Amino acid sequence: MCVNFTPPTRQQLELHFGATAPAEDWKQETWQDYTAPIIVAGDEGWQALLASYGMIPKRKLPEEAKRFSTMNARAETVGKLPSYRNAWRQGALCLVPMQAFYEPCYESGKAVRWRIGMADNKPFAVAGLWRSWKEMDGSLSNSFTQLTINADAHPLMSRMHKPDAEKRTLVIVSADEYDAWLTCRDPELARSFLRLYPAELLQAEPAPIAR
Numbered sequence: 001m002c003v004n005f006t007p008p009t010r011q012q013l014e015l016h017f018g019a020t021a022p023a024e025d026w027k028q029e030t031w032q033d034y035t036a037p038i039i040v041a042g043d044e045g046w047q048a049l050l051a052s053y054g055m056i057p058k059r060k061l062p063e064e065a066k067r068f069s070t071m072n073a074r075a076e077t078v079g080k081l082p083s084y085r086n087a088w089r090q091g092a093l094c095l096v097p098m099q100a101f102y103e104p105c106y107e108s109g110k111a112v113r114w115r116i117g118m119a120d121n122k123p124f125a126v127a128g129l130w131r132s133w134k135e136m137d138g139s140l141s142n143s144f145t146q147l148t149i150n151a152d153a154h155p156l157m158s159r160m161h162k163p164d165a166e167k168r169t170l171v172i173v174s175a176d177e178y179d180a181w182l183t184c185r186d187p188e189l190a191r192s193f194l195r196l197y198p199a200e201l202l203q204a205e206p207a208p209i210a211r
Contacts, residue, residue, distance in 0.1 A: 005101035019048035041182040051142035091185035095125035103160035115207035127171040172197035
C-alpha cells in the first residue's frame with residue numbers, strides 16, 4: 001500500500017484547506033515516521049497538527065517487539081486490530097492533506113513508482129485516524145494512519161501493485177464531506193465515507209525516484 005506521499009505546502013494548507021499551518025516545518029515528501037500536517041476537528045473548528053506517519057511510531061515499539069507497519073489501516077479490520085480500534089471506536093478521525101501519493105505499477109514487468117493525484121492538480125485529503133502520545137518530558141506528540149479499501153474494481157488503482165496482490169487504495173474524501181468526516185463519531189456511519197474515488201477525477205504518471 002501507499003508508503004510515501006507529498007504533503008501540501010504551507011500556503012496550500014492555509015488557502016485550500018483553510019487550516020492554520022503548524023509553526024514547525026515538514027519535509028517535501030513523507031515516509032514512515034516523518035512528520036506531516038494532518039487536519040482534525042478542534043474546539044474552534046479545523047486545526048492542523050504535525051503528526052508522525054504511522055499510528056505506532058517505531059520509537060514507541062518495545063525493543064523486543066516484532067517490527068510492523070501501521071502507515072495504512074485496512075477498512076475491513078480497523079475496528080478490530082489493537083493498533084487502531086480505540087481511535088476508530090472513539091471517532092479520532094482526521095484528514096491527511098496531500099498533493100499526491102505514490103504506488104508501484106508492474107505493467108512494464110518491474111516495479112515503477114507512479115504518482116497519483118487530482119486531474120485538476122489541486123491538493124486533496126485522505127481519510128485517516130490519529131492519536132496523541134505522552135512523551136518523557138510531559139509534552140504530547142501525534143501520529144496518524146491512512147485508511148485503505150479494496151480497489152480490485154477501480155479502473156486506475158487496480159493497475160497498481162504486484163499482479164497477484166490484492167489491489168488497495170487510499171480513501172480520498174470529497175471536499176464537500178471534509179467537515180462531516182472530521183465530526184463523525186459513529187464508527188458505522190464513518191464506514192459510509194470509505195468508498196472508491198472516481199477514476200476520471202484522478203491522474204497518474206510514472207515518477208521514479210531519482211538515483
